[in-house]
Amino acid sequence: MATTEFGQAVRRWRERVSPEAAGLPVGGQRRTPGLRREEVSQLAGISVDYITRLEHDLRAATARYPADQRLSRLVAELLMHSDRFAELWDSGIAGHHEAARKTIDHPHVGAVTLDCDILTVAGSDLRIMVYTAEPGTEDAERLALITTLGIQTLVG
Incomplete structure (x- = not known):
C-alpha cells in the first residue's frame, strides 16, 4: 500500500x-x-x-x-x-519500521537511554526518527529536563 x-x-x-x-x-x-x-x-x-x-x-x-x-x-x-x-x-501492508535503543551522554543531565524508532516512507528517502523514553523512568525525567534546557540559564 x-x-x-x-x-x-x-x-x-x-x-x-x-x-x-x-x-x-x-x-x-x-x-x-x-x-x-x-x-x-x-x-x-x-x-x-x-x-x-x-x-x-x-x-x-x-x-x-x-x-x-x-x-x-x-x-x-x-x-x-x-x-x-x-x-x-x-x-496488512505497512511501512517499514526499525527500532533501536540508544544511550546519549548529555553534557548537563548525563546518560539518557532512549528508544529510537525509525520510520521509512516507502518509495522515498524520507526517514523519520522518533526518540522516546519509557514513561515513569529516570530517563523520562532526564529527557523532560533536556527539553527545558536552552530556554533557561543554568546557575552553578
Whole structure:
C-alpha cells in the first residue's frame, strides 16, 4: 500500500467528522472540512506528531505497541467509520519500521537511554526518527529536563 494512499484514508476520516460532532468549538476558517490534526490529537490524548506518524505507519505501530489502548481505540474508530481504512487495514501492508535503543551522554543531565524508532516512507528517502523514553523512568525525567534546557540559564 502506498503511504500517500493510507494517509489520504486517514485524512478522509478526519474530514468526515465535524468539530461540533466531536464536541469541539467550531471557530475560525478551515482550509478543509472536518477535524484538524490538532483536534484529533486532543480527543485521542496523543501528540500531533503521533497522528502524522500514524497516518504513515499505523499498522506497524499497533504491532509494536499492542497494549496501547489509545492506539487501539483510534484503530477501532477508523475501522468503524471508514470503509477505505478497513480495506487498507485488511490488506496488512505497512511501512517499514526499525527500532533501536540508544544511550546519549548529555553534557548537563548525563546518560539518557532512549528508544529510537525509525520510520521509512516507502518509495522515498524520507526517514523519520522518533526518540522516546519509557514513561515513569529516570530517563523520562532526564529527557523532560533536556527539553527545558536552552530556554533557561543554568546557575552553578
